[in-house]
Amino acid sequence: MPYTQIAGTGHCVPERVVTNDELAGMMDTTDEWIQQRTGIRERHWIREGESGAGLAKVASERALAAAHIDVGEVEAILFATVSPDHMAPGNGVFLQRELGAGMIPAIDIRTQCSGFIYSLSIADAYIRAGVFRTILVVGAEVQSTGMDISTRGRNTAVIFADGAGAVVLQAHDDAAGSAILGWDLHSDGTFAEKLWVDAPGAIYHPRNQATHIETKGFAQMDGKEVFRHASTRMPESVRAALSHAGLSASDLALLIPHQANLRISEMVQRNLELRDDQVYNNIDRLGNTTAATIPIALDECVRAGRLKRGDILAMTAFGSGFLWGSAVLRW
Numbered sequence: 001m002p003y004t005q006i007a008g009t010g011h012c013v014p015e016r017v018v019t020n021d022e023l024a025g026m027m028d029t030t031d032e033w034i035q036q037r038t039g040i041r042e043r044h045w046i047r048e049g050e051s052g053a054g055l056a057k058v059a060s061e062r063a064l065a066a067a068h069i070d071v072g073e074v075e076a077i078l079f080a081t082v083s084p085d086h087m088a089p090g091n092g093v094f095l096q097r098e099l100g101a102g103m104i105p106a107i108d109i110r111t112q113c114s115g116f117i118y119s120l121s122i123a124d125a126y127i128r129a130g131v132f133r134t135i136l137v138v139g140a141e142v143q144s145t146g147m148d149i150s151t152r153g154r155n156t157a158v159i160f161a162d163g164a165g166a167v168v169l170q171a172h173d174d175a176a177g178s179a180i181l182g183w184d185l186h187s188d189g190t191f192a193e194k195l196w197v198d199a200p201g202a203i204y205h206p207r208n209q210a211t212h213i214e215t216k217g218f219a220q221m222d223g224k225e226v227f228r229h230a231s232t233r234m235p236e237s238v239r240a241a242l243s244h245a246g247l248s249a250s251d252l253a254l255l256i257p258h259q260a261n262l263r264i265s266e267m268v269q270r271n272l273e274l275r276d277d278q279v280y281n282n283i284d285r286l287g288n289t290t291a292a293t294i295p296i297a298l299d300e301c302v303r304a305g306r307l308k309r310g311d312i313l314a315m316t317a318f319g320s321g322f323l324w325g326s327a328v329l330r331w
């Protein structure tokens with residue numbers, strides 16, 4: 001059975017930086033409140049004319065270049081997003097077109113903040129089963145155009161942001177080489193309405209209603225409930241994925257937690273008894289880019305030389321669904 005390695009990483013965030021002070025000009029909030037509760041100082045939002053597929057294209061090209069792989073060698077695209085450019089089709093086909101890839105499968109994965117971890121696990125299963133040998137996995141979001149940028153939406157508008165990250169996965173046969181060693185995935189739909197976007201939805205007749213724009217069309221979040229579950233589920237899941245790989249938290253060289261909120265990452269770190277240098281956070285600069293946080297952070301770590309061959313890396317996510325999961329790799 002082949003092993004799955006990450007052969008290259010890339011990311012792209014829009015040029016436009018939105019500071020907390022800028023948000024304070026749009027709604028009743030302060031830089032101090034945002035930093036204290038979330039750890040976020042600034043984030044990136046797209047300008048008109050930019051798109052999620054466009055960000056994903058740049059991230060993917062960087063990942064392909066890092067892997068020294070021509071786009072023609074990619075056998076499948078997995079595109080994790082909760083914010084596709086259009087309701088249908090999904091962003092996978094737009095990326096396939098933009099990249100000039102072959103007529104390969106392009107699959108959108110809709111598991112919100114856990115989208116990258118879920119996509120990684122699916123790609124790993126394809127590779128280990130011998131179905132594909134080279135897969136492009138992308139997490140990309142444009143959250144800024146879907147938020148209620150007013151005092152009413154301030155508990156989510158200060159958190160979510162735009163960006164894209166990509167990895168190229170490749171099959172190889174070296175048992176001692178870099179590989180995905182284990183993963184752990186869960187859902188609990190009991191909490192579906194604790195972080196959700198109600199409409200547009202096919203349950204409504206008709207699906208698109210003008211009144212929804214001001215009511216059900218924005219993300220609604222019970223922040224305290226999300227916080228409580230995220231801070232316990234992520235460490236639990238990291239331990240489970242490590243255990244599937246025959247490892248424990250003391251083996252970890254680096255943990256990349258989903259960048260939901262710096263306070264959540266700090267609780268995950270404490271729970272797993274990790275040092276500051278074992279946990280990577282960039283939410284202060286980038287906010288929460290949903291399915292893109294982990295591949296963006298991974299690319300930053302790779303380019304900064306934070307990972308060396310043989311290091312044990314864990315990545316973990318939690319979000320809307322509730323859905324959560326983790327992956328453990330030998331770098």
Ligand code: COA
Nearest residue numbers: 029030033037113154155158223224226227260261318319
């Ligand atoms: N600026 C200023 N005040 C704000 C605010 C903002 N951006 N957002 C909310 N508030 C206010 C609320 O309106 C409320 O005011 P009230 O007491 O007058 O009603 C007060 O702050 C406390 O609100 P609450 O929602 O209880 O705050 P909190 O301490 O739970 O912090 C979050 C809010 C969103 C920062 C926090 O719950 C959180 O981070 N949760 C996790 C969210 C997350 O990670 N989501 C992504 C998951 S993938």
